[in-house]
Amino acid sequence: MSDHRAAAGVDLHLDLDPALTRRGGLERALREAIRAGRLTPGARLPATRRLAVELGLARNTVAAAYDQLVAEGYLTARRGAGTRVAPLPRPTAPTAPTRPDTPTPRHDLTPGSPDVTTFPTAAWLRATRRALLTAPADAHGYGDPRGRTELRTALADYLGRTRGVQAAPERIVVTSGYVQALALLATVLDGPIAMEDPGLPFHRDVVARAGRRVVPLPVDDRGAATPTDVTAAIVTPAHQYPTGVPLHPTRRRALTAWARESGALVVEDDYDGEFRYDRQPLGAVQGTAPDHVAYAGSASKTLGPGVRLGWLVLPPRWVDPVVDAKLHADHHTEVVGQLALADLITTHAYDRHVRACRLRYRRRRDLLVRRLTDLNVTAHGVSAGLHALVEHPDETSVLARAAAHGLALSGLRDHWHDPRDATRHGVVVGYATPAEHAYRAALDALTRALTA
Numbered sequence: 001m002s003d004h005r006a007a008a009g010v011d012l013h014l015d016l017d018p019a020l021t022r023r024g025g026l027e028r029a030l031r032e033a034i035r036a037g038r039l040t041p042g043a044r045l046p047a048t049r050r051l052a053v054e055l056g057l058a059r060n061t062v063a064a065a066y067d068q069l070v071a072e073g074y075l076t077a078r079r080g081a082g083t084r085v086a087p088l089p090r091p092t093a094p095t096a097p098t099r100p101d102t103p104t105p106r107h108d109l110t111p112g113s114p115d116v117t118t119f120p121t122a123a124w125l126r127a128t129r130r131a132l133l134t135a136p137a138d139a140h141g142y143g144d145p146r147g148r149t150e151l152r153t154a155l156a157d158y159l160g161r162t163r164g165v166q167a168a169p170e171r172i173v174v175t176s177g178y179v180q181a182l183a184l185l186a187t188v189l190d191g192p193i194a195m196e197d198p199g200l201p202f203h204r205d206v207v208a209r210a211g212r213r214v215v216p217l218p219v220d221d222r223g224a225a226t227p228t229d230v231t232a233a234i235v236t237p238a239h240q241y242p243t244g245v246p247l248h249p250t251r252r253r254a255l256t257a258w259a260r261e262s263g264a265l266v267v268e269d270d271y272d273g274e275f276r277y278d279r280q281p282l283g284a285v286q287g288t289a290p291d292h293v294a295y296a297g298s299a300s301k302t303l304g305p306g307v308r309l310g311w312l313v314l315p316p317r318w319v320d321p322v323v324d325a326k327l328h329a330d331h332h333t334e335v336v337g338q339l340a341l342a343d344l345i346t347t348h349a350y351d352r353h354v355r356a357c358r359l360r361y362r363r364r365r366d367l368l369v370r371r372l373t374d375l376n377v378t379a380h381g382v383s384a385g386l387h388a389l390v391e392h393p394d395e396t397s398v399l400a401r402a403a404a405h406g407l408a409l410s411g412l413r414d415h416w417h418d419p420r421d422a423t424r425h426g427v428v429v430g431y432a433t434p435a436e437h438a439y440r441a442a443l444d445a446l447t448r449a450l451t452a
């Protein structure tokens with residue numbers, strides 16, 4: 001097929017089939033572009049003279065093709081308005097089957113997201129503008145797989161200051177969120193990997209898909225148990241997901257001692273470490289064993305998951321393998337977002353935003369706890385983070401009632417490696433998820449779901 005780009009009016013790629021006549025080929029190419037939605041209703045087609053030049057056709061041929069498509073109803077032609085794509089009736093999208101007794105959720109308390117309506121748009125715009133205006137030209141070329149040095153330097157300072165992480169910029173790899181950090185580590189590690197039980201099923205899938213065997217690491221009221229017989233353990237020490245328990249100091253020491261003695265790697269997922277309400281944040285475990293702990297952070301809870309920025313601070317011996325895996329995954333993470341985040345951090349706009357969010361989520365947490373106390377229900381794991389574990393012996397009924405009240409909620413059951421092992425039952429309440437104005441109504445729905 002000959003390959004042409006018609007640049008007047010709309011910019012359009014047309015494949016003209018040489019097996020057809022020139023006019024027939026053009027007609028078919030235009031029909032297909034309209035049907036596929038590449039040419040949308042109202043789009044103005046190039047003038048016949050211009051398209052003829054672009055495609056190397058006679059002007060009469062193009063005019064005849066346009067006339068034919070006008071006659072078929074694909075195009076409209078009006079003097080002065082040019083030739084345009086007609087408003088064709090679109091095939092209706094198949095509707096998802098809905099259960100008559102289950103309304104689509106009006107309220108959202110699923111965990112995993114901050115209130116994305118609070119994304120700091122103005123600050124991000126300023127940061128992006130400054131970043132673009134000051135970025136050297138090489139920022140738009142292929143760069144260091146570890147990420148921009150501006151961001152790695154800013155993160156080294158920020159993580160040291162706020163989380164006690166021992167971070168040097170050379171040991172940081174910027175990733176597309178924690179999920180990529182996890183996938184990269186799972187690629188370079190070998191042998192079985194321990195993951196908390198209960199934990200996030202999605203992350204177990206990521207590790208398993210990289211070909212690693214996932215071994216359950218039991219969690220109790222002191223956090224994750226000390227691993228044995230694995231090459232790595234992935235833990236959430238600041239605020240275990242989903243139970244919310246912080247890793248007990250004796251367990252923290254046992255964890256790093258195990259890593260030192262066995263040569264295994266601890267992966268510290270510090271996904272919501274910025275959000276601690278009742279006392280000073282617990283420093284990262286990495287700060288006490290930087291040669292044995294890979295620290296992982298993310299902008300998903302502080303800014304929003306859509307930013308897709310995360311970072312790894314690696315022990316020296318893991319830097320090269322992870323950098324190589326990153327290079328082969330995607331060269332490096334998108335640059336403008338990295339530069340914007342670096343600017344946000346160095347101007348302390350990031351700190352201000354996190355502080356404002358912390359206040360807001362603390363107020364939400366307090367309201368949730370008050371509402372649950374009125375129901376004689378305990379919210380677990382609420383001294384930090386953006387979610388609470390609410391136990392209930394009849395999880396299935398709570399979820400069914402929540403659905404009936406239009407409330408999206410996450411059950412605890414699937415968090416176990418084997419749901420038959422579940423020793424606790426209930427729901428995980430993501431109290432940061434709704435917009436501020438929608439929060440009270442979401443809590444009303446939760447109250448109804450918890451009340452038989």
Ligand SMILES: Cc1ncc(COP(=O)(O)O)c(C=O)c1O
Pocket residue numbers: 111112113176177178179180200236241269271297298299300305309310
């Ligand atoms: C336990 C846990 N870790 C990490 C993350 C952050 O993941 P990402 O950076 O890929 O958005 C989340 C987000 O929900 C999470 O629940």
